[in-house]
Amino acid sequence: MSLYSTQKFLYNLNRDAEVQRRFREDRTRLLGEYDLTDEERSAIGQGDIGKLYVLGCNGQLLMHFAPLLGVAWADYLEAMREGVRKYGPVRAGIYAMTTSTNEKVAGV
Numbered sequence: 029m030s031l032y033s034t035q036k037f038l039y040n041l042n043r044d045a046e047v048q049r050r051f052r053e054d055r056t057r058l059l060g061e062y063d064l065t066d067e068e069r070s071a072i073g074q075g076d077i078g079k080l081y082v083l084g085c086n087g088q089l090l091m092h093f094a095p096l097l098g099v100a101w102a103d104y105l106e107a108m109r110e111g112v113r114k115y116g117p118v119r120a121g122i123y124a125m126t127t128s129t130n131e132k133v134a135g136v
Contacts, residue, residue: 031084031120033063037072038085042092051096077104078111084121 037059040047050058059069071079075097077090087108094104118124 030063030065030068034068034072034080034083035085035089037062037064038080038089038093041096042089048096075099076111077107078109079115080111081108081123082111082115082118084119084124086121087123 041051047058055073059072064072068083071083077094077099080090081087090108091104094107099107112118
């Protein structure tokens with residue numbers, strides 16, 4: 029349920045100006061309204077796109093979160109790569125990694 033709550037928060041943040049305002053003004057209180065783990069809450073609060081990606085957040089949601097943080101497109105892509113290097117493979121969600129980053133898949 030927690031990944032769902034994290035992604036629901038990002039969805040709301042990406043689309044609702046009031047949630048964006050509250051995020052800028054008092055993100056701790058806003059995040060307290062969502063059923064998040066401490067790890068998720070910390071990653072969101074710190075704007076750690078790489079960690080959120082590794083936790084399983086959908087890239088479509090993250091690509092809208094990045095500009096809210098002032099992160100450029102190329103830096104957003106690198107943040108996801110760096111997240112995997114720093115925190116390990118994607119743990120959950122549709123991007124969950126079943127191989128290491130240096131393994132070939134289907135001979136490629």
